[in-house]
Amino acid sequence: MQSIPVLIYHHVLPEGENTAVAESLFIEQMRFLAKNGWHTLSADEFLAFKKGALEIPRKSVLLTFDDGWLDNYLYAYPILQQFGHKATVFLVTEWVEKASKCSPVHKIGWKTHKEAVQLAQTKPNESVLHLSQIQEMQDSGLVSFESHTHRHISLHQQSIDLRRELEESQYFFVSRLGKPSRHLCYPFGHYKPEDSLIAKRCGFEICYTVKNGANLADGHLAEIKRFTVKNKRISWFAYKLFIFNRSYLATLVEKVRKQ
Secondary structure (H helix, E strand, C coil): EECCCCEEEEEECCCCCCEEHHHHHHHHHHHHHHHHHEEEECCCHHHHHHHCCCCCCCCEEEECCCCCCCCHHHHHHHHHHHHHHCCEEEECCCHHHHHHHCCCCCCCCCCCHHHHHHHHHCCCCCECCCCHHHHHHHHCCEEEECCCCCCCCCCCCCCCHHHHHHHHHHHHHHHHHHHCEEEECCHHHCCCCHHHHHHCCCCCEEEEECCCCCCCCCCCCCCCCCCEEECCCCHHHHHHHHHEEEHHHHHHHHHHHHH
């Protein structure tokens, strides 16, 4: 049975690190997809597949980027254009709102995820996507944008008002990008079973986790499985795609991880 690998990226940078793929390696990964017949999906195509409403090529994959970092525009986007690949970026909408109060920045002066997060709190325009950059990427037809909540706070915190968090994020999408988001990515992968019901009432049809496993055309939309792309050799990348494109292997990985 067909399973769709859903890949997690955060950063694409000149030099790789724990949560960043080196620019040269990202080129190699995107070239691998192109040369080996992989079809990159939009978020809505993936949703239609999950509902059983869309037949897609056997070798299909969903590329996702978490948080909405500036390097997604500066480094990843030109490479996506080069190969014609689609991707989805999950935005922390409060960060984008704050970053967009300043002029867009077209270079980065940081090297690590930790530095980027620190700047997101103090000088977000130096590490987070600007609205004009988001609109340019969206207009290309290659990159779609969805919600990573408004403030990127762990849903394990008892004090968080998830409904308000999601409503504020939806307001951004409607007022700034012209349509609501239907896809929600949980911050840090933290969530409770009832959170998908709250998300649905706020207009989100499908929720993404950081759990490994199979993504089948089964209509189950509450816990989309993803795996993090590491700054490792292309053979590792190819191996992961092989595993998570096969339901029996992907399910086996999920069972082993639970033990």
